[in-house]
Amino acid sequence: MQVHLNRPARRFDIPQGLNDTADATLMGRTGHLLRMIIMLSHAGGIPALPMLDQSNRPPASRWPESAPNWQQRFMFRAGRVIALFILCHAASLAASVMAPLDSIGLQPLWSASAVQQFYAERENRPIWFDAEMPRPALFSLVQFLETLGDHGLDPDDYHATVLREGLESAPNIPLPERLRNQLEWWATDAFFALSVHLDTGRAYPGRPGLDAVLMNALPQLSVLLAVAVDHDQVASHLTPRPADPAIYAGLQAALVRLEGMPEFPVFPVGTASLRPGERDPRVAQLRECVAAWERFALPETPTAEISPDDPLIYDSGLVQRVMRFQTHMGLEDDGVVGPATLAMLNTPRTRRLDQLRANLERQRWPVLEEHGRLIRVNIPAFTLAALHDGQKVWQTRVIVGRQYRPTPLLEGKINTVVFNPTWTVPTRLVKEDLLPKIMADPNFLEDEGMTLYQRTAAGSIPIDRTELEEMIATGTRPSGLGIRQAPGKRNALGRVKFLFPNNEQIYLHDTPSRQLFNRARRMFSSGCIRVEDPLVLAEFVMGDEPGWTPERMEAIISAGKTRGIRVEPVAIQFVYWTVWADAQGNNVHFREDIYDEDAALARDLARTPWEEAT
Known part of the structure; x- marks a missing residue:
């Protein structure tokens, strides 16, 4: 699969720093001011620890063409607490000084350099301890870390167990100096890493290594950490901001529910398709498999279990349940248990867990935050949704790239509509x-x-x-x-195409091959997106253009001449979401991982901090 690196320069790319907007300028200046405050307010010293190099991390298998800036999210969060920090900082400083460390036996850190720099600028003063006793925020951090499984992350990747065991080792008495030092470093490392991983994803493609990100954002992160600890608000400062909060909450609920369930039953493989009305000894196993799936994906949709006259007959009641399963899996809903249905039915529980974790991660990746019109193409779902102010107003079917010519992940803004295009x-x-x-x-x-x-x-x-x-x-x-x-009836682009700037020559267009939209598995293009209802999409894109009625569009098409129209830019993003659910985790939908991305992302998420550095 191709890796797309030719992206337009971003305003916040490392090492260029902040852009010249008023907010960013203020944040940059304030960040340097706070850095000086921290340095001048503390005394002491701390020895260097070996840096963990993040630069040789394996690249993600697919990269976005043009991503919204992930650093900007730090700026906004820090901006909300700058004033509060300046007012409260002097009163909340810890009084003690951490002793120099020779070898404290640290569990590997995500970013030893960022943590070391943070304490150096504090002149080695602790932040999680006060008078040799842990502050309330440290206990709150441990409690939060132990909920990371709900986000699809391993708590122990963020030192949860060693922090908890360290605090429990000597309750109600001052902890030994060596242990206090260890807990300080682990807690700060966890906070810094999660401030990135929960805000912009742990494996977000195209982002520099975590070490570089943390070092560049250290002034803002230092403010966030100080305010979070001083006011015991660790959890609120680490709350994710997913692309779709309702889907994220649903994925979390589905993950928790599936983790508490046994392995799914297996339908016999290597056998002929099972068709409605047939009598077959496998029907009993099919009934068991479908019931297990319903308990997971449709927990609030009761299914009446009616004892069939003949338990070996694939009767109409079971057929309807299988068709519902097929719909939730994006399959042909014909009730026939063939190879595609069998593959989805027999997907192991562990694989489904990996898919849920992978899609939670994708929800954390930065997306275009548009308050107007947005077009979202979900590649494995073969759908295009038109949204206005975050609400879906229309959806249609699309055709995407073949497996050997995959549609890449892109973001941009449609700026041109072409009627009667040449190809x-x-x-x-x-x-x-x-x-x-x-x-x-x-x-x-x-x-x-x-x-x-x-x-x-x-x-x-x-x-x-x-x-x-x-x-x-x-x-x-x-x-x-x-x-x-x-142009003409045979033209591969059909009657209209939609252009947006990108380096992959990808665009959306009509097609004369209308029959392909009736397929459930729609991978027939060479990367571009074929749209089932292109004129409805044109109405959405040109909605702010005066005089562009459906009748006028039809008249231009009937004239047969090529005509390109510049339009007010409309945001568009291609996503790769293979699982979604409602906000309560019910009505769970899965889609085939057509480009084998879920497994690759699951492996990336399973990498530990010390593996990241090798």
Whole structure:
């Protein structure tokens, strides 16, 4: 799968720092001021610990084309507490000084350099202890860490057990100095790492290594940590901000419920399809499998268990339940238990848990935060949703890229709608797809309304099939060949296309192959998105353009001439969500992991801090 790195420069990319907006400028100046306050208010010293290099972390398998800035989220959160920090900081400083450390036996840290720098700027004064006793915020942190499983994260990746055991080792008495030092470092490391992982994801593709992120954001994070500890508000400062809060809450509830359930029963494999009305000894096992799925995915939708006259008959009641299962899995809802239904039915519980954790992680990734119109394409669900102020107003089916030509994750803004588009065939498709068809069928170009040309220094020169044959016959390797398709009923882009800036030549468009939208598994394109109802989408995109009625659009299409219209930009994002549910964790939907992304992301999430550094 391709990795997409050619992204437009972001305003907050490391090491460029903050942009020149008023808020960002204020945050940058305030961050430096607070840094000076911290340095001038403390005394002491702390030895260096080895840095854990994050730079060689394996890349994620798919990268967004143009991502919203993840650093900006630190700015907003810090901005809300700057004033409070300045007012309260002097009164809340710890009085003691941490002793120098030679070897404190630390569990590996996510970012030893950031933690070390934080304490150096505090002149080695503790933040989680006061007069050798743990502050309330440290207990609150441990309580919060032990809930990380609900977010799909391992609490022990963030030192939960060692912190809890350390606090429990000597209740109600001052802890030994060495242990206090250990708990200080572990607690601060956990807070810093989670401030990134819960806010912008642990495996967000395209982001620099965690060490670089934390060091760059250290002034703001130091403020957040000080306020969180002083006011015992650790949990509120680490609360995620998911792309869709209702889906995130639903995924959490579904994860907790599935973790408490036994393994799913298995339907016999390697056997013929089971069809409605058939009598088969496997029906009893099918009934058991469907019931187990309903207990997980539809816990608040009671299913009446009616004793069938013949328990071996695949009767209408069970057929309806299987069809509901198929709908929730994005399958053909025909009631036939064939290979696709069998694969979904027999997916192990552990795999479903990995999918839930992977999708919780994706919900934490930064997305376009649009308060107006937004178009969201969910690739594995084969759907496009139009949203206004966060509310879905319309949805349609789409066709996405094949497995060997996958649709990438992209974000941008649609700025052009083209009616009666021409199609300039990408060079790769000319070579791999169309040249063999041209050589096999003398009438192919004419039938498809296509023109073959060769790019030269003097410009594009039309050539015909005979000239192409002569080139091949004489051993001349054709170069610079291109194909352009005229507008019309055969045009591969249909009646309209939607353009947004990106480096992958990806866009949305109509298609003459309407029958493909009736398939459940719609991977037929070379990466672009084919839209089932493109004129309805055009109405949504051009909704703020005066005079663009459906009748006017139809008139332009009927005229047959190509016409491009610049429009007020409309945000668009491609996401890869293979699981979703309602806010209570009911009505859980799964989709096939068509590009094998869930397993890769689950492996990335399972990496421990010390594995991250190797």
